[in-house]
Amino acid sequence: MQHMTTEEYRSFLLDRPRTGKLATVRQDGRPHVVPIWFDLDGDTLVFTTWHTSVKVANMQHDPRVAICVDEETPPFDFVLIEGVATITDDAQMLRHWATRIASRYMGIEQAEAYGKRNSVAGELLVRVKPAKVVAQKKIAE
Amino acid sequence: MQHMTTEEYRSFLLDRPRTGKLATVRQDGRPHVVPIWFDLDGDTLVFTTWHTSVKVANMQHDPRVAICVDEETPPFDFVLIEGVATITDDAQMLRHWATRIASRYMGIEQAEAYGKRNSVAGELLVRVKPAKVVAQKKIAE
Numbered sequence: 001m002q003h004m005t006t007e008e009y010r011s012f013l014l015d016r017p018r019t020g021k022l023a024t025v026r027q028d029g030r031p032h033v034v035p036i037w038f039d040l041d042g043d044t045l046v047f048t049t050w051h052t053s054v055k056v057a058n059m060q061h062d063p064r065v066a067i068c069v070d071e072e073t074p075p076f077d078f079v080l081i082e083g084v085a086t087i088t089d090d091a092q093m094l095r096h097w098a099t100r101i102a103s104r105y106m107g108i109e110q111a112e113a114y115g116k117r118n119s120v121a122g123e124l125l126v127r128v129k130p131a132k133v134v135a136q137k138k139i140a141e
Numbered sequence: 142m143q144h145m146t147t148e149e150y151r152s153f154l155l156d157r158p159r160t161g162k163l164a165t166v167r168q169d170g171r172p173h174v175v176p177i178w179f180d181l182d183g184d185t186l187v188f189t190t191w192h193t194s195v196k197v198a199n200m201q202h203d204p205r206v207a208i209c210v211d212e213e214t215p216p217f218d219f220v221l222i223e224g225v226a227t228i229t230d231d232a233q234m235l236r237h238w239a240t241r242i243a244s245r246y247m248g249i250e251q252a253e254a255y256g257k258r259n260s261v262a263g264e265l266l267v268r269v270k271p272a273k274v275v276a277q278k279k280i281a282e
Contacts, residue, residue, distance in 0.1 A: 019213045021162035023174035029203065031172050033164035035211040035219050062170065070176040072160045072213075074247065078176050106215065106281065114281075140247065140255075 004077070004135035012079060012135070013040060013069055017104045020045070023066040024058035032058055036067070037105045039097065045081060045128040048098050048118045051089075056124060059085045065128055076139040083128040095119040145218070145276035153220055153276070154181060154210060158245045161186070164207040165199035173199055177208070178246045180238065186222060186269040189239050189259045192230075197265060200226045206269055217280040223273040229266050236260040 004012060012018075019035040026032055032054055038047040045067060049056055059065060063085045070078035088094075099115025106114050145153060153159075160176040167173055173195055179188040186208060190197055200206060204226045211219035229235075240256025247255045 017213070019211055019217070021164075021174055021209050021211070023162075023164035023172035023207070025166055025170060025172050029166060029170075030205045030223065031164035031166050031174075031207045032221075032223075033162055033172075033174055033207045033209040034221060035209060035213075035217065064171045066164070066172045066174045068162050068174040068176060070160055070162070072158070072176075076160070076176065076246075080173075080175060082171065082173075105217075 001139050001141070002137050004079070004137050008137065009079060009133065009135040010040070012071075012077060018069050018071075020047070020067045020069050022047070022055055023068070024055050025062055025064070026054070026058055027061050037101045038067070039101045039104060041097075041127070043130060045083075045130070046097050046101070047126050048094060048101065048123050049126060051122050051124050056087070059087060059126065067128065074140050075137065077137040078135075078139065080134040081128065081130045082132040083130045086127050088125050088127075090125065091119070094123055094125045097125055098123065142280050142282070143278050145220070145278050149278065150220060150274065150276040151181070153212075153218060159210050159212075161188070161208045161210050163188070163196055164209070165196050166203055166205070167195070167199055168202050178242045179208070180242045180245060182238075182268070184271060186224075186271070187238050187242070188267050189235060189242065189264050190267060192263050192265050197228070200228060200267065208269065215281050216278065218278040219280065221275040222269065222271045224269040224271045227268050229268070231266065232260070235264055235266045238266055239264065
């Protein structure tokens with residue numbers, strides 16, 4: 001097992017549209033984890049979500065989150081990002097990031113349509129500035 | 142978005158060696174999430190882990206866990222399993238499951254070697270009986 005360099009870490013997050021798995025904590029203390037589409041704004045992780053989702057309720061109660069991104073084949077590289085989520089409903093920012101993120105995961109042809117769909121009223125933009133990063137490669141070697 | 146049938150759900154978990162993302166809660170209340178290799182024993186999720194790992198410390202403090210398994214390409218099917226973890230160090234069970242699990246993720250040729258490596262003293266076997274399952278398909282349609 002080895003630590004990724006900063007360059008390897010960014011490349012791992014951005015070069016392929018891997019999903020992030022966002023872990024939050026429910027009000028009763030149970031963990032919750034769901035896939036997210038994300039992009040990076042500098043080193044800040046950015047994603048959109050619907051305002052009535054479980055993850056939004058959890059983050060509004062406790063904004064501390066953890067996000068895991070991994071490679072599901074050998075040697076099973078992975079990144080764990082921990083930080084505090086901030087949530088906004090700024091329409092312009094939301095449309096900008098929803099479109100960029102959609103382009104990553106659905107392809108440039110569908111970016112406009114999915115960007116629109118994921119920035120309608122009720123969608124929220126979440127930003128997570130990494131407070132701690134674990135980025136490991138060659139786990140299974 | 143549609144719900145998977147029970148058959149689709151099992152097939153999603155087993156047909157390809159997808160990693161699970163195990164979410165636990167740290168003693169200070171922060172969420173934590175890391176990839177795991179798993180298999181199913183009936184409907185119980187089974188995985189091995191090292192006794193000094195963060196996830197073991199978290200589960201020893203609060204055994205409630207959530208596990209996410211997802212498809213990282215359209216239409217982004219995913220499964221969320223919530224349940225309570227039980228941890229054992231039974232050497233025979235550990236060797237049996239470590240070998241089965243290694244076969245899934247590293248291939249049958251390396252199953253013996255990785256099964257041995259992942260069942261040495263200090264490794265633990267974790268079992269999670271699903272209390273709640275969310276299994277959704279065609280998310281992006």
